[in-house]
Amino acid sequence: MTSSSFDRFCRTVPRRSVVTCFAASAAGSSNSGGDLNPYEVLGVSPIEGFDVIKAAYTKKRKDAERRGDEATASRLEKAYDKVMMAQLSNRKKGVTFGSFKVSKDIKFADKQPIVPWGPRFSKSSDQDTRINMAISAVFTAWVLIKQNAEYKPLQFLSFVFVYRIFEKLKAFEPPVSPTFTEDGEDPGRGVRMGKRLLRSLALVFGCIAFTSLAYTGLLNLIEFVGGYIPAFLYNNQEPLVTVTSALFLYIMASYYR
Incomplete structure (x- = not known):
């Protein structure tokens, strides 16, 4: 990350020498909602655009399915869902930080499916x-x-x-x-x-x-x-x-x- 990007998303409090990163709070704290850090699992930064996050998830998920690693595939899906819910929450609040925007893919994610109890596509390993x-x-x-x-x-x-x-x-x-x-x-x-x-x-x-x-x-x-x-x-x-x-x-x- 360049110094200009760092200045854009973070501010330093001189008295306590604490760096507060707004991008992390925008996307959800890495330790909030349990010990699962979705960004570490997906291998992306919290300030990445959602398209980048989705591409990383898709690639890692396919690799896990190719290896037959069901545990990793499940962990990746949980992390991806957590990021989606964080973005949905930000969309409802109207929160945006720089280039961090809600993807059009989850624009209507809060709407219930027509048949909520019906089968949902989910490929096994x-x-x-x-x-x-x-x-x-x-x-x-x-x-x-x-x-x-x-x-x-x-x-x-x-x-x-x-x-x-x-x-x-x-x-x-x-x-x-x-x-x-x-x-x-x-x-x-x-x-x-x-x-x-x-x-x-x-x-x-x-x-x-x-x-x-x-x-x-x-x-x-x-x-x-x-x-x-x-x-x-x-x-x-x-x-x-x-x-x-x-x-x-x-x-x-x-x-x-």
Whole structure:
């Protein structure tokens, strides 16, 4: 940083020899909201433009996903979210310091999505993606070999992916400051776990319900147009629904949360 830039963002109090940096307060103190310093995690300066911060986050996130380092990817996302919230807060307050401006990418970040409970794009690491693919392949092979197992492969498949999505939601959950009772318990922990579980169940059984309804709708459509339902399609409901559900659950667990 040049001396002119330093003079622009900082002022020195001679009596106590303390340097107060307004850029840090504008973007959020490095120690505020926990021990996570988002700028150190992203490897950028607090006075960088948001486009620079976003580029650094994107590059580091892709590198972490390429290595299969889920912990680093989660840490980067939490840091990026923290910077976004700091900029959103500054936008609401009308605070600007020099070239530090709110990016147009988060101009409307305070608005709720149209479907807040719907799936959100979030790519898993390569290792998790391979694990999800292997799980789907195993249950697909099971139902194709057995042909008729009274939907047991689909039942076990759903429970496995509930756990997989539950753990993914946990990894991407933003950091919170726990509040302890007199007995040393955190009442919010159970609420957070309950929300993750309900969302995991909704995503998994939503995929299965969509597949089942699609199969039934296809049969009804064929009958409606006066066609003949193929025997293979009519007599293999369980394998078809299970295989299609396995595909949708793989996509959901690997690319959404």
